[in-house]
Amino acid sequence: MKKILVTGGAGFIGSAFVRYQLRTYPEVQVVNFDKLTYAGNLDNVKECDPARHTFVQGDIADRAAIQAAMAGCDAVVNFAADTHVDRSIMGATDFIATNCTGVYNICEAARELGTARVLLVSTDEVYGSIREGSFTEQSPQGPRNPYSASKAGGELIALAHHETFGTPVIITRGSNTYGPYQYPEKVMPLFITNLIDGEQVPLYQGGEHNVRDWLWVDDHASGVDTALRQGTPGQVYNVAGGNERENIVLTHKLLELCGRDASFIRLVKDRPGHDFRYSIDASKLRGLGWTPQMPWDEGVAQTAAWYRDNEWWWRKIKTGEFLEYYRKQYADRK
């Protein structure tokens, strides 16, 4: 594999994947195709060598633009998505355009160009919530919010494309991902940056005991890479962190790391349709040789330290559009 198109490569996990490719495979060239929505940020890839990393601003919902970018690439790895559940509850039009139409465009362009590999990065949320045990790749989809429904829709479009046209589609379903460069709307960077600033954290009341399985961002990147290079077209691979924690446990850990006490917790109204627990079994991907490397305690400590040491990165994000969103999302949420 010599030239890889990464869509959404200016986002959180996409940029980690770009950096992973460049440091792991000296022969690889990366074309990074990203719309630069509110979540896209060229600061995330500013260390990348311009001789091996080319940036193209564009929208995967624009068929001609994505096809032009894919021409000459051996593989496309799609991270581009609208990704925040709470925003999808406010309105999901953009989610459908990117997460469904955008995926269809990538599949169509791959068919026309004969692209050798099409990897779609998806999520454990497509299974829905599970009280006990873990979902395997054979479990049925059961998305329960607009974001996860749009991701499930994109998956079905792509898998049907594989069945109908033989498009070499591979899907990964990752669990909740954390680490440096995550936009501070997601729970971990939101709570850490609020605590650094001496502000309370808005913990969803009724969701304190909900469980998420935390996956270190570079482990997610290596999981996607394993599926890309060793996976079989038409197959789905779960990428699980193996670190299930209740939200209240995570919150107390972040309070401790940021030197704050429990008075910094502000219980707010729960998310509508809040999925109780995500849990997936990653044996299939582990069978291809993948193992996550980062212990949870160490990863969370490194994440808190990174936000403490990199205020240049997030202070300029927590202005303008972000503050407007934060007010709408939390101000009246009693």
Ligand code: NAD
């Ligand atoms: P993110 O929100 O940080 O980044 C998304 C990126 O996609 C941004 O750079 C944005 O500009 C770009 N983008 C959005 N719409 C686009 C469009 N129409 N055309 C081109 N670029 C567009 O997201 P993330 O957390 O890095 O997630 C990346 C992928 O991983 C997504 O597909 C998401 O569904 C999936 N995923 C995320 C998690 C998680 O916990 N963050 C877990 C499992 C799976």
Ligand code: TDX
């Ligand atoms: O302010 C908050 N308070 C709170 O209690 C926020 C933002 C979240 N939460 C809770 C809700 C969830 O139980 O924390 C948990 C994690 O929430 P998010 O960070 O919004 O992530 P989640 O909804 O679990 O979805 C994430 O993982 C799967 C990503 O955003 C998705 O893109 C990914 O597919």
